[in-house]
Structures are given as structure tokens and as C-alpha cells.
Amino acid sequence: MxxxxxxxxxxxxxxxxxxxxxxxxxxxxxxxxxxxxxxxxxxxxxxxxxxxxxxxxxxxxxxxxxxxxxxxxxxxxxxxxxxxxxxxxxxxxxxxxxxxxxxxxxxxxxxxxxxxxxxxxxxxxxxxxxxxxxxxxxxxxxxxxxxxxxxxxxxxxxxxxxxxxxxxxxxxxxxxxxSDADTAAPALAATAVTGTSRVVQTEGLLLRAVERPLAADGSGPGTGLCTLALLSGGDPDGGHGPDAGAEQQPRLLPDDEEVRRAAGRQAVVLEHVSAAPGTESAAPGRALAGIPSLGSLFSRRLRWSLAGLVGCVVALAVALWLVTGIHPLRACYVTLLDLFAIDDPALEEPLGRQLLQLLSALVGLLLLPVLLAAALETFGTFRTASSLRKPPRGLNGHVVLLGLGKIGTRVLTRLRELNIPVVCVESDPEARGLAAARRLRVPVVLGDVTQEGVLEAAQIHRAQTLLALTSADTTNLEAVLYARTLRPDLRVVLRLYDDDFATAVYRTLRAAYPRALTRSRSVTHLAAPAFAGAMLGRQVLGAVAVERRVLLFAAVDVDGHPQLEGRTVQEAFQAGAWRVLALLGRTGTPSGHVLEKGDRVVVAATRRGLAELG
The missing domain is CATH 3.40.50.720 (NAD(P)-binding Rossmann-like Domain)
Incomplete structure (x- = not known):
């Protein structure tokens, strides 16, 4: 090699x-x-x-x-x-x-x-x-x-x-x-949204690994397909748990007997999702992507002004109906004529009618600047459609994404496919991801994240997650530490290069903020198994981090593998090494199906197990 x-x-x-x-x-x-x-x-x-x-x-x-x-x-x-x-x-x-x-x-x-x-x-x-x-x-x-x-x-x-x-x-x-960006983006996006990176997708099949306690009676994964791992006593998905002893290591791909003995223990269970995120649920949103919403055309202050004027017109029409006794529809019509100064002066009308006409004319004068402002805002919105948007004031529960490089751009696209609100922070006005942010109409704050006021502009105090994906470890760490001073319970996901440094950072943040969720991810750590599998002629679909170990998902042709060919799905399983999860091209994977030439299966395997499959 x-x-x-x-x-x-x-x-x-x-x-x-x-x-x-x-x-x-x-x-x-x-x-x-x-x-x-x-x-x-x-x-x-x-x-x-x-x-x-x-x-x-x-x-x-x-x-x-x-x-x-x-x-x-x-x-x-x-x-x-x-x-x-x-x-x-x-x-x-x-x-x-x-x-x-x-x-x-x-x-x-x-x-x-x-x-x-x-x-x-x-x-x-x-x-x-x-x-x-x-x-x-x-x-x-x-x-x-x-x-x-x-x-x-x-x-x-x-x-x-x-x-x-x-x-x-x-x-x-x-x-x-x-692409290392494409390989790591789903895991990073899933971590930002749910606190876990355990998502694998292939050929329309979406598999999700979730953490849950096993049933007390030892009945296994319940609604899940199978149990992928038994977690140790430390943090389940932290990646850098404080307990790293051999006795604390998770058990990957346990057999049924181990699962029964581990009743009540935290485990990683595999689930099947019927449709990939963004294929159906996000379709309506994309269909209307070219139509600007009312909130994007007019500011909140202008919308309240228009609503107030409409209320005044309705009140004047009701008052005219009560004073003159004419039909309500005619009262609305006459009020609008007075509003636009089209009707004749009410010289010989009763005093109440004359006062209402004066009030209607006054409201008409107030309406002119509001209509002009609405026209100018609409023109400005379309004129600046290609420019960067600012975070709206009422945004809440969003993801603050730091860095729009190769990794950040792919993660941004993935988050928008999941319909997750995002605010980006980028220091380089020529970053490659700014074009994607414009296309996706994502708010962007231009500025150095290490400077005071930049995270506040991204409304970090109302965010759900901070996703630090810049290429500098110290920048990501500084941003996370500052964000935690503003929001001690904020969920943070760091992209850190050095594993030892990531371990020290994780342990310190966990000790200082025990109630907040902290995750550290390395793009090279997530991408290397896929590249290695491709060099060996295997298609690695994804990697799932289980504490400090990694579980690989790969698509394997049954032909030429004596460990798989001629065996049933249940027999083609080696505890701690590999397990057949699904048969591609068929609905469902009965445990009694005999694997034969031409079959292509999705397997979950440890690194050693995938190497043994050859």
C-alpha cells in the first residue's frame, strides 16, 4: 500500500x-x-x-x-x-x-x-x-x-x-x-442535533444507532434491530471518557447471552428509519424555497404598523355603521373612500359623520409613509437576496456553526437537509462556504469568533448547540470556553485534531460543566476507516464512535467470503467481530435467509473483524 x-x-x-x-x-x-x-x-x-x-x-x-x-x-x-x-x-x-x-x-x-x-x-x-x-x-x-x-x-x-x-x-x-468532508459531515451533523454521531445511510437504507438501557428482563433491544455495543460505566458517547481502563472498555457486537446478562445496562441499539432525512419531510420546504416568506420581506416593526392601520380602518368602518346605520359593507366602502380622499366632503352630514371622515383622512395620511416603507423594504429584500442574511431577532433553538471551510460547508448542507435552523460564523469574507450559505438563505455573522460580541451576534444565548469546526484547535477551544461562560448548559461539539489534547479538553469540560453535553470529534478519525476500506476493496459506509472505540459499517459482496456464503444471516455472526445487519436490494432480512452468490449485505464490524473478513 x-x-x-x-x-x-x-x-x-x-x-x-x-x-x-x-x-x-x-x-x-x-x-x-x-x-x-x-x-x-x-x-x-x-x-x-x-x-x-x-x-x-x-x-x-x-x-x-x-x-x-x-x-x-x-x-x-x-x-x-x-x-x-x-x-x-x-x-x-x-x-x-x-x-x-x-x-x-x-x-x-x-x-x-x-x-x-x-x-x-x-x-x-x-x-x-x-x-x-x-x-x-x-x-x-x-x-x-x-x-x-x-x-x-x-x-x-x-x-x-x-x-x-x-x-x-x-x-x-x-x-x-x-471526501473526508462527506464522510464526516453526517456524523458531525447528527452529533450537533442529537448529541450522537451514530447515523449510517446507504442505497436508501437509513440506520441509526441510539443509546438506551436494556430491558430489565434481558429481552434485548426491544424495537431495535440488534444490540451493537454494551457501554462501559463511563460516558456513553463522549469519545474521551474519564475512565479508560481495560475493564471499563465497551463490548462491541455482543452475542445474545451477553445481552441477556447485561439487563438494565446502557447499550447502543441499531434502529432502521424508513426514509432518509431530507427526502420526504424536507421536500415541501424545498418546493417553496424560491418564494420569500412574509417575515423575510417586511420587518417586524413594519408588520405591526400595517396591522395597526388595518385595525384602525376596521374600527372606523364599525363606528360609521353605528353612527349612520348604513349597511356594514357600505360602511367599509365609504371608509376606504374617505381614507384615500376619494369621497365628497360630508358638509351637510351629521357631526359624527364629519368627525369620522376627518379621522379617516388622518389615517390615510399615516398610511402613505407605511406603504412607502413597505415598498422600499421589499425592493431592498430582493436587491440583497444574494447577500448574507443577518440572524433574525426571534431565533431560538438553533445551531451555531463556526467555520465554513470544506467540513463546515458539508455539515451546513446536511443540517439544512434536516431542516435544522443554523447561524454560521466565519472570519474569512472569501470562504468557500459563503456561497452555500447564500443559496440556503442561512444567516451568517462575519467576524473573528475569538473577539467579544461575535457569538452574541449569533445569538448563542438562545442556541441549542455550538458546533466548532474551524481548522484551529485553539480557536475552537476558545470559542467553546467563552460560549460556556454565556450558557453553562450549552451543548458543544468540537473538532479537535490531537487525540490526547481532545481527551484532556473533554475531561476538563465534563468536570467543570457536568450537566452540559460535550463532544469532541476528529474528522481524520472518522474518515480514515472509509479510506482504508476502499484501499482494501471494501465499501465502508460509515463509522460509529462507541466511547473510544469505532464500529464500522460496510457493504460486502457475499461471493468469495467463506464466513458468509452458504450461511444463514443468524449463523454469519461472530461476537466481537462482525454481524450482518441488512441484505441490500430486499425488504427485510430474515434471520433464516441463506446468503448466496450475488447477495450484498451491510455488516457492522470492528476494525479487526473487517480485516478478518478479507
Whole structure:
């Protein structure tokens, strides 16, 4: 495996492939002065990963390169693949030195789309059978790139049908385009709304993992599909709970006997939602998205002024009806004529009629500036439709989103699909997410979140959640600490890069604000399993954080998997490793169904379990 990148995702992906799947990985990163430092994944996990590498190396005769020299030099293969290869850019010479010509898979996870595309085209030429995984932010361009590279691989494979084994023989060439923003956005949005990131969606199937206590009689998950995990005594979804001992670790994918013995214990239960959020419930709102509402056209003060004038007209019409005794409809008509100074003066009419005519004329004079103001506000609203909106005064229960970069923009789109009110805060007036905010008509506050008054302008005191997604850990932390001084019970979700730093922040915030919900999420931590699965030829649909462990959801073809093929859904289950959740393309998944060739299933698996499925 070859991993090329310039940020934390490259380092975490390489660690995932080595420590979990036991793959030999060559990491290509820019020189130290141009790259972000690798993420800290914890001493215990680093030690266990090193031990696992040594065991695998001894078992397969130096496959990982961690124990002893390789059996012999390979052309295009580096002598020490564990040592990162430093290069400013992934040129053809750099890819050749990294061993792309003989590699099984290549991941290009640079932050720049153009760099990844250029390197992918070069790599496909060097090795037509290479399995490519690209990180692209532009989804439409990514679809075209997938088709182009797959077509090139198919043509190259046809040219090699003469029996010669070219580079990468035995590996099925494929191209997968992923986005760390798209991978992490559903989890971050779900965390902001419900306090949990446990949502997985595929092919119209929406699965949601919820936390609930098991029944006292040990009857299992109740209305849920199955029990995914038994939680420890610490915080269920905090991600950085204060108790991290081995005896406090959650139990992933327990069997029925374990579930029965854990009666009354907190558990993560899987539920099936009939329709994906935003497909039906949000449709009416989108159908009327082009029609501005009354509240967006006129200010509240102007609306109250118009209502007051209408009340005056009604009162004058009723008074005229009582004074003159004419028909009520005629009284309304005459009042409107007086209002617009169309009727003749009531010179020979009774005194009451004359007074009412004067009052109607006075109300008409008051109506003119109100109508002019309404016209000006309507014109201004349409004129500034392409500009950023300000948070309305009566907004309540919304989500304050800090940062409109790649991650923030995807999360914003996801929140609006769920019809969640959002107020964005962005310091860069040229941020890429501002266009999406204009299109979605989301209020935006431009300013540095660390400056006093910016969060107040976003009405943080009436918000439900603060979602800090800027690229700077200290900025996110400072914003959260300041917000907590304004709202001690505010739910906060932080995007933090360093795991050790996130653990310390989480424990401190939990101790200082025990009644408030605190969550810390790492985008690379959520995205790395999907990229690693794609490099191994698997489709990882999502990752669910269960305390400090991760449960993966993947789509797997039954053909070629002896652990699945020929077994019933109930038999194709290994406690603590994997469980079949659903059969794609069919309604329902009876436990007695025998899995056969052509079936495609959704499985929940631990990292080790997914590696064992092969």
C-alpha cells in the first residue's frame, strides 16, 4: 500500500493500514517544514500497533518490514517502507520510488484536488492494475475522474491479455473517489442535533444507532434491530471518557447471552428509519424555497404598523355603521373612500359623520409613509437576496456553526437537509462556504469568533448547540470556553485534531460543566476507516464512535467470503467481530435467509473483524 498526503489524514490512514490490517505501507509526505505534524493516537494504541506489526512481520517473514531485512531487493520497492518518504509533490519519479508500479493500492489524500488528479493519472499509467483511492472535494468532478480512470484501467487490462503478468497482477483495478468532508459531515451533523454521531445511510437504507438501557428482563433491544455495543460505566458517547481502563472498555457486537446478562445496562441499539432525512419531510420546504416568506420581506416593526392601520380602518368602518346605520359593507366602502380622499366632503352630514371622515383622512395620511416603507423594504429584500442574511431577532433553538471551510460547508448542507435552523460564523469574507450559505438563505455573522460580541451576534444565548469546526484547535477551544461562560448548559461539539489534547479538553469540560453535553470529534478519525476500506476493496459506509472505540459499517459482496456464503444471516455472526445487519436490494432480512452468490449485505464490524473478513 502507498499513501500520499500532506495532512493528518495521510498519517492516520497509514497507521490504520499498518496497525489494524497488517499491511505494508509506504507513506509519502512533504518535507517537515511543509507538512502538518502527524496526529497523536495515544501511547497505548501506538504500542499495540507496533506489537501487532512485529507479530505479523514474524508470521509472514518480514512482510511489514518491521523485523529483520527483506528477503531480497525488489525493483521499485523502498528498503525501509516504515520510514516516510519525503517529497514536495507526488511526481512520477516519487511515485516510482514509492513502489507504485508493484503496489496493490494507492491513496492520494492531498488537500488539493488538482494534485490528487495529476498524481492519479500518472499512477494509472505506471500501474494499470492499481487500486486507486482519491480524496476529492468536488463530487461531480470526482464521478468523471472515476469513470475516466476505470476506463483507462479496462483498456490497459485488455492490452495485457496476451498472458504476460504485468505490474500488480492479481489485483482488481478500481478507482474510488472519497471526501473526508462527506464522510464526516453526517456524523458531525447528527452529533450537533442529537448529541450522537451514530447515523449510517446507504442505497436508501437509513440506520441509526441510539443509546438506551436494556430491558430489565434481558429481552434485548426491544424495537431495535440488534444490540451493537454494551457501554462501559463511563460516558456513553463522549469519545474521551474519564475512565479508560481495560475493564471499563465497551463490548462491541455482543452475542445474545451477553445481552441477556447485561439487563438494565446502557447499550447502543441499531434502529432502521424508513426514509432518509431530507427526502420526504424536507421536500415541501424545498418546493417553496424560491418564494420569500412574509417575515423575510417586511420587518417586524413594519408588520405591526400595517396591522395597526388595518385595525384602525376596521374600527372606523364599525363606528360609521353605528353612527349612520348604513349597511356594514357600505360602511367599509365609504371608509376606504374617505381614507384615500376619494369621497365628497360630508358638509351637510351629521357631526359624527364629519368627525369620522376627518379621522379617516388622518389615517390615510399615516398610511402613505407605511406603504412607502413597505415598498422600499421589499425592493431592498430582493436587491440583497444574494447577500448574507443577518440572524433574525426571534431565533431560538438553533445551531451555531463556526467555520465554513470544506467540513463546515458539508455539515451546513446536511443540517439544512434536516431542516435544522443554523447561524454560521466565519472570519474569512472569501470562504468557500459563503456561497452555500447564500443559496440556503442561512444567516451568517462575519467576524473573528475569538473577539467579544461575535457569538452574541449569533445569538448563542438562545442556541441549542455550538458546533466548532474551524481548522484551529485553539480557536475552537476558545470559542467553546467563552460560549460556556454565556450558557453553562450549552451543548458543544468540537473538532479537535490531537487525540490526547481532545481527551484532556473533554475531561476538563465534563468536570467543570457536568450537566452540559460535550463532544469532541476528529474528522481524520472518522474518515480514515472509509479510506482504508476502499484501499482494501471494501465499501465502508460509515463509522460509529462507541466511547473510544469505532464500529464500522460496510457493504460486502457475499461471493468469495467463506464466513458468509452458504450461511444463514443468524449463523454469519461472530461476537466481537462482525454481524450482518441488512441484505441490500430486499425488504427485510430474515434471520433464516441463506446468503448466496450475488447477495450484498451491510455488516457492522470492528476494525479487526473487517480485516478478518478479507
Amino acid at each position: 502507498v499513501v500520499c498526503g500532506d495532512d493528518g489524514l495521510a498519517h492516520r490512514l497509514a497507521a490504520e493500514l499498518r496497525g489494524v490490517y497488517g499491511e505494508q505501507v509506504t507513506l509519502v509526505v512533504p518535507p517537515n517544514g511543509r507538512t502538518a505534524r502527524p496526529p497523536v493516537v495515544g501511547r497505548a494504541r501506538a504500542a499495540s500497533a507496533a506489537l501487532f506489526d512485529r507479530v505479523v512481520s514474524a508470521a509472514v517473514g518480514g512482510r511489514t518490514g518491521a523485523a529483520g531485512p527483506p528477503s531480497g531487493p525488489n525493483p521499485g520497492q523502498r528498503a525501509d517502507p516504515e520510514e516516510p518518504l519525503e517529497a514536495a509533490e507526488p511526481s512520477e519519479a516519487v511515485l516510482a520510488e514509492a513502489g507504485v508500479a508493484r503496489a496493490a493500492a494507492l491513496a492520494l489524500v492531498y488537500d488539493d484536488d488538482e494534485t490528487n488528479i495529476r498524481a492519479a493519472l500518472t499512477a494509472r499509467r505506471l500501474n494499470p492494475r492499481l487500486r486507486l483511492v482519491l480524496r476529492l472535494y468536488n463530487r461531480r468532478l470526482g464521478q468523471h475522474i472515476e469513470e475516466l480512470l476505470d476506463q483507462a484501467a479496462a483498456l490497459a487490462a485488455g492490452d495485457q491479455e496476451d498472458g504476460t503478468a504485468g505490474p500488480g497482477a492479481g489485483v482488481e483495478a478500481s478507482t474510488t473517489v472519497l
